Amino acid sequence: MLVEALVLSAILFVIGTAGVLIRRNAIIMFLCIELMLNAVNLSFVALSRYLGIEGQLYVFFVMTVAAAEAAVGLAIIIAIFRHYETVNVDNFNLLKW
Amino acid sequence: MTEPARTTTEALAATAQAGSGFDPVLPGIILLLPLLGFLLNGILALVAGSRSATALRLAALAEPDSEEERVDHQHEVGAPKRATHTLPTWIGPGVMLLAFLLTAANFLRMLGADLHDAVVISYWSWMPTGALSVDAAIQLDQLSMIMMMVITGVGFLIHVFSVGYMKEDPGYPRYFAYLNLFVFFMLVLVTGANFPVMFVGWEGVGLCSYLLIGFWFQDREKADAGKKAFIVNRIGDVGLLMAMFILFSTFGTLNYGEIFAAAPTTLVYGGGVVTAITLFLLLGAAGKSAQIPLYVWLPDAMAGPTPVSALIHAATMVTAGVYLVARASVLFALAPVGAAAVATIGALTALFAATIALKQYDIKKVLAYSTVSQLGFMFMGVGVGAYAAGVFHLMTHAFFKALLFLGAGAVIHSMHHALHATHKDWDAQDMRNMGGLRRPMKWTWIFMWIATLAIAGIWPFAGFFSKDEIIWYVGTSAPFGPLYAVLWGMAVVTALLTAFYMTRMMILTFHGPNRTGEAERKHLHEAPLTMTIPLGVLAILSIFGGWINVPESVRNSFFGGFGLLPMSEWLHDWLLPVTAAADAIRLEQMGAYAYQSPIGGSHVTWGFIATGLALAVVIVASRLFLSRDVKTALEEGEPTSGIGKLLYNKWYVDEFYDRIIVQPVIGISRFSWRVVDRVLIDGTVNAVGAVSRGAGWFGSLFQTGQLNTYAFILALGALALLGVLIL
Numbered sequence: 001m002l003v004e005a006l007v008l009s010a011i012l013f014v015i016g017t018a019g020v021l022i023r024r025n026a027i028i029m030f031l032c033i034e035l036m037l038n039a040v041n042l043s044f045v046a047l048s049r050y051l052g053i054e055g056q057l058y059v060f061f062v063m064t065v066a067a068a069e070a071a072v073g074l075a076i077i078i079a080i081f082r083h084y085e086t087v088n089v090d091n092f093n094l095l096k097w
Numbered sequence: 098m099t100e101p102a103r104t105t106t107e108a109l110a111a112t113a114q115a116g117s118g119f120d121p122v123l124p125g126i127i128l129l130l131p132l133l134g135f136l137l138n139g140i141l142a143l144v145a146g147s148r149s150a151t152a153l154r155l156a157a158l159a160e161p162d163s164e165e166e167r168v169d170h171q172h173e174v175g176a177p178k179r180a181t182h183t184l185p186t187w188i189g190p191g192v193m194l195l196a197f198l199l200t201a202a203n204f205l206r207m208l209g210a211d212l213h214d215a216v217v218i219s220y221w222s223w224m225p226t227g228a229l230s231v232d233a234a235i236q237l238d239q240l241s242m243i244m245m246m247v248i249t250g251v252g253f254l255i256h257v258f259s260v261g262y263m264k265e266d267p268g269y270p271r272y273f274a275y276l277n278l279f280v281f282f283m284l285v286l287v288t289g290a291n292f293p294v295m296f297v298g299w300e301g302v303g304l305c306s307y308l309l310i311g312f313w314f315q316d317r318e319k320a321d322a323g324k325k326a327f328i329v330n331r332i333g334d335v336g337l338l339m340a341m342f343i344l345f346s347t348f349g350t351l352n353y354g355e356i357f358a359a360a361p362t363t364l365v366y367g368g369g370v371v372t373a374i375t376l377f378l379l380l381g382a383a384g385k386s387a388q389i390p391l392y393v394w395l396p397d398a399m400a401g402p403t404p405v406s407a408l409i410h411a412a413t414m415v416t417a418g419v420y421l422v423a424r425a426s427v428l429f430a431l432a433p434v435g436a437a438a439v440a441t442i443g444a445l446t447a448l449f450a451a452t453i454a455l456k457q458y459d460i461k462k463v464l465a466y467s468t469v470s471q472l473g474f475m476f477m478g479v480g481v482g483a484y485a486a487g488v489f490h491l492m493t494h495a496f497f498k499a500l501l502f503l504g505a506g507a508v509i510h511s512m513h514h515a516l517h518a519t520h521k522d523w524d525a526q527d528m529r530n531m532g533g534l535r536r537p538m539k540w541t542w543i544f545m546w547i548a549t550l551a552i553a554g555i556w557p558f559a560g561f562f563s564k565d566e567i568i569w570y571v572g573t574s575a576p577f578g579p580l581y582a583v584l585w586g587m588a589v590v591t592a593l594l595t596a597f598y599m600t601r602m603m604i605l606t607f608h609g610p611n612r613t614g615e616a617e618r619k620h621l622h623e624a625p626l627t628m629t630i631p632l633g634v635l636a637i638l639s640i641f642g643g644w645i646n647v648p649e650s651v652r653n654s655f656f657g658g659f660g661l662l663p664m665s666e667w668l669h670d671w672l673l674p675v676t677a678a679a680d681a682i683r684l685e686q687m688g689a690y691a692y693q694s695p696i697g698g699s700h701v702t703w704g705f706i707a708t709g710l711a712l713a714v715v716i717v718a719s720r721l722f723l724s725r726d727v728k729t730a731l732e733e734g735e736p737t738s739g740i741g742k743l744l745y746n747k748w749y750v751d752e753f754y755d756r757i758i759v760q761p762v763i764g765i766s767r768f769s770w771r772v773v774d775r776v777l778i779d780g781t782v783n784a785v786g787a788v789s790r791g792a793g794w795f796g797s798l799f800q801t802g803q804l805n806t807y808a809f810i811l812a813l814g815a816l817a818l819l820g821v822l823i824l
Contacts, residue, residue, distance in 0.1 A: 017812060090803070090805075093803055095802055
């Protein structure tokens with residue numbers, strides 16, 4: 001049971017990573033980050049069955065932080081969209097030296 | 098709060114220990130009075146300074162004139178009787194008068210008391226560090242008392258003279274501030290109870306000397322003269338410091354009392370340590386007292402105001418070296434080589450400077466070289482162990498040389514006014530432009546002749562007794578008999594040269610026809626009373642000052658009026674508590690003085706020969722220069738050939754030093770600047786900066802602003818970390 005859960009978690013994490021690296025749409029990248037977080041959550045839950053309850057505790061923390069991050073991130077994306085009329089991250093390259 | 102109480106108890110204990118019945122009257126106040134004068138005058142100087150700066154700025158805005166008129170204007174700006182220019186007149190000489198009266202009171206008390214050990218008054222613990230413990234302490238004994246009397250007494254007269262001489266100068270309050278500060282440091286120098294306190298005074302007077310030589314610092318030449326004096330003195334100070342280091346490592350203390358008490362038992366007679374100490378002390382003394390090879394700063398120091406030359410560069414500061422040798426007499430008595438070096442340096446300097454003085458035309462330069470020469474005499478005296486004779490000449494020299502300088506100041510003052518009245522750009526100090534001044538300046542003329550006869554060593558003036566005593570002791574001294582015979586010959590020749598160049602100066606300045614010019618002549622005038630009265634007092638001292646130290650046999654001869662002189666060897670006896678230890682060592686090691694000159698004859702015989710010869714020289718020189726048709730400076734120009742040119746250019750010593758020392762130092766400095774500093778140090782620092790910049794530029798290439806690039810690198814990094822962890 002554990003192996004399947006961890007394999008699923010790994011597949012989800014790789015999909016999320018690939019999405020962040022390949023896609024240019026900020027919303028999609030954002031969703032992919034959520035996917036990575038939840039992949040990690042899945043492995044936490046799966047392992048907590050054998051190693052103790054702390055894993056599940058971490059999942060709650062991760063979900064809380066992810067919720068906060070989603071709120072802030074989406075607000076930023078909306079603000080950027082209002083300004084540029086696009087959410088393509090290739091256009092957002094002003095913040096450098 | 099317990100600290101002052103402790104030191105007071107200590108002071109009382111020290112006084113009680115001396116057990117002499119000498120109870121000093123407010124000795125600290127004597128030192129603090131000039132310091133107070135400095136503070137008050139200094140505040141006034143700051144006020145006056147900012148005010149005259151404003152006035153000058155306004156004047157410059159109103160009328161952008163030529164340089165010359167601006168200077169004239171400056172004269173006028175300073176002239177009005179503001180508080181900043183009237184108060185220093187009272188503060189400056191006032192504190193000096195009070196200090197002199199207090200000193201005199203202490204002096205009288207010491208006269209009454211039978212004082213054998215110095216009274217040490219400790220105020221606070223200055224450097225309580227481990228093995229070295231130095232107190233801020235002053236010491237009152239016969240030697241420091243004599244020095245204090247000379248400093249405050251002659252100092253007061255010169256302060257009064259300065260009122261007349263400097264009152265039109267815009268820097269009047271600043272002048273008095275410096276002068277008072279100088280007196281304070283000089284008193285610290287002579288009263289310090291240990292070497293570090295003395296050194297504070299030693300450096301302090303050097304600082305004031307620098308400030309006063311460069312008093313008219315707008316003039317580049319004068320500012321440079323100040324720097325020269327300061328730097329040359331630093332070379333001597335290294336010697337003094339080295340001597341202090343050796344003394345501390347030998348004795349573990351720097352207090353006079355402990356060192357001089359322990360020296361005869363701790364140090365080996367003629368040993369390496371004491372010889373090294375004395376030679377280093379000699380270097381220090383030679384720097385401060387302008388002896389070969391460090392004399393070059395003193396003639397240049399004449400750039401300062403003339404009363405400064407009188408006070409600092411003739412009467413007091415330059416005698417600090419003589420004081421130092423007399424103070425450390427025990428050490429010099431233990432080191433015959435060191436003492437002989439002192440005497441030899443003194444004799445060489447005396448003769449050398451006297452030859453230069455023969456051919457100088459600037460009246461102050463003649464007196465400057467004369468001072469160097471007379472300091473050489475004092476060094477000869479203390480070098481052969483005649484400490485009382487050295488201090489005696491120090492004192493009489495303070496009287497007549499201060500008088501000569503102040504008289505020269507009065508002459509220059511008068512000349513300056515006359516030349517200023519008609520805007521003639523002649524040199525007010527060149528004797529060739531003077532002549533015949535005895536008519537307008539009768540009193541100055543008389544007083545200066547008195548001083549001239551005194552310095553020439555003509556009976557019964559002060560210089561006769563002090564100078565002949567030194568010459569006498571030099572000739573009769575041991576242990577290097579032939580050397581001292583040579584030094585004696587040099588001293589005699591120098592004495593005759595002194596009579597010659599001083600007569601030359603007097604004749605050129607005061608006699609013959611006046612060469613200043615028709616229009617200027619009627620502006621020549623006698624100096625005001627504030628200037629002539631100090632001259633008169635000093636003239637009296639120059640006549641009678643020598644009578645306090647006459648050997649018994651001389652007193653009973655013609656020179657003492659066959660026993661009519663009131664005092665016999667008073668100064669010698671007075672200084673005995675200070676010099677007794679040194680005299681005892683000397684007597685034990687070398688025996689008594691021979692009391693016979695190298696070529697025979699007792700001192701009374703030689704007294705007749707000396708004064709007769711000097712008088713003959715004076716008469717011959719006056720006839721020679723009176724009969725000569727002297728040309729003005731413009732007509733004559735510089736001597737162009739022969740020995741005259743050599744002497745006029747001071748044996749080219751300055752040029753020699755420039756070639757041998759100054760230029761190489763400049764070369765090394767330039768190398769340090771252009772190669773070491775610019776290339777090596779700056780290069781290294783700049784290279785570090787450049788490398789950082791380059792690295793930053795390279796790093797900035799990775800910051801593209803592209804989110805995906807960052808994400809990609811992040812992922813790569815995470816993978817790499819993962820790889821490291823797994824492997």
